[in-house]
Amino acid sequence: MDKSSILIVDDEPLILNALKRLFIDSPFQVLTCSDPLNALKLIGEIDFAVVISDYRMPGISGIELLSRVKVLKPETVRILLTGFADLSIAIDAINLGEVFRFIPKPWDDSDLLRCVGDGVSRYELAYSLRGADEQKLLSIAQAIELKDSYTRGHCERVAGYTEQIALSLSLSEEDRKQLRYGSWLHDCGKIGVPDSVLLKKGALSAEEFLSIKNHPQWGYDVGKRAGFHPFVLNCIRHHHEHIDGNGYPLGLAGETIPLEARIVAVADVCLSPSSARQLPDFYCKVPSCSLPLQEGPLSANTLIAEKTDP
Numbered sequence: 001m002d003k004s005s006i007l008i009v010d011d012e013p014l015i016l017n018a019l020k021r022l023f024i025d026s027p028f029q030v031l032t033c034s035d036p037l038n039a040l041k042l043i044g045e046i047d048f049a050v051v052i053s054d055y056r057m058p059g060i061s062g063i064e065l066l067s068r069v070k071v072l073k074p075e076t077v078r079i080l081l082t083g084f085a086d087l088s089i090a091i092d093a094i095n096l097g098e099v100f101r102f103i104p105k106p107w108d109d110s111d112l113l114r115c116v117g118d119g120v121s122r123y124e125l126a127y128s129l130r131g132a133d134e135q136k137l138l139s140i141a142q143a144i145e146l147k148d149s150y151t152r153g154h155c156e157r158v159a160g161y162t163e164q165i166a167l168s169l170s171l172s173e174e175d176r177k178q179l180r181y182g183s184w185l186h187d188c189g190k191i192g193v194p195d196s197v198l199l200k201k202g203a204l205s206a207e208e209f210l211s212i213k214n215h216p217q218w219g220y221d222v223g224k225r226a227g228f229h230p231f232v233l234n235c236i237r238h239h240h241e242h243i244d245g246n247g248y249p250l251g252l253a254g255e256t257i258p259l260e261a262r263i264v265a266v267a268d269v270c271l272s273p274s275s276a277r278q279l280p281d282f283y284c285k286v287p288s289c290s291l292p293l294q295e296g297p298l299s300a301n302t303l304i305a306e307k308t309d310p
Helices: 013-022 036-045 062-072 087-097 109-129 134-145 153-167 173-185 187-194 208-213 216-227 228-237 260-276
Strands: 006-011 030-032 049-053 075-084 101-104
Touching: 006 036, 013 030, 013 109, 030 036, 036 049, 036 062, 036 153, 049 062, 049 109, 075 109, 075 153, 101 109, 101 187, 109 187, 109 216, 109 260, 134 153, 134 173, 134 187, 134 216, 153 173, 153 208, 173 228, 173 260, 187 216, 208 216
Parallel strands: 006 030, 006 049, 049 075, 075 101
Antiparallel strands: none
């Protein structure tokens, strides 16, 4: 299929018809299926960008279906749709099916369309990254930045800073190359953050900021499927960890944070004051630091940023 394909699985014909009508003007090729076992056959034959599944169906549950999709087609983005808003269901969906989003019924049309669009973007990113050469990696990073005017050009500036830090630490040429890739792609997980959050003017709510905080893990998941070097994966996943353990996504502290991620974090933080985005009051902003870019290799001792690296 030329268009990105999505599959909707629900045992209720009225639901399937309503969802198919919702996507009639979308740029996606939409298929529907009322039987989860038949859906698995389709998934084996067609590369779907997104699979949306109801939770409660005869035969197998939506969580079991999505967990099988994860094995059959790990790049396919999985969304669970359910009228049973239960915390245990959400936990199982995340742990077993690694779902991208958990959507309650009745759904909001705009939210669901946006969610599927974000899922398709994530799927396309995963395929683009696989086997990409250096120029393509940079082009992908620049394309992701186009979503957010605040970060346009950010990945290349971060790469320039990290190169100087890496030289001052006498890292090998291969390590510097992988660090450069990690610098370019450290924010690639933002492809999964809704535009309404990335492009919002003014302060983000706590819920919106939580969406932002998910991007390192999303980016890591995509990069891992693409077969990235561990250096690159660490930069993507851990560049928001803090030395004091109060960062995210894992709350690592001190030297348990990989060195390459700490290098990217320092460069990222030193550039962040140029952003006009307002974060919630509870977010601890790191003081500005100055990098003498025209004065030769940097001493690691000059790179002092609170909560990032001493």
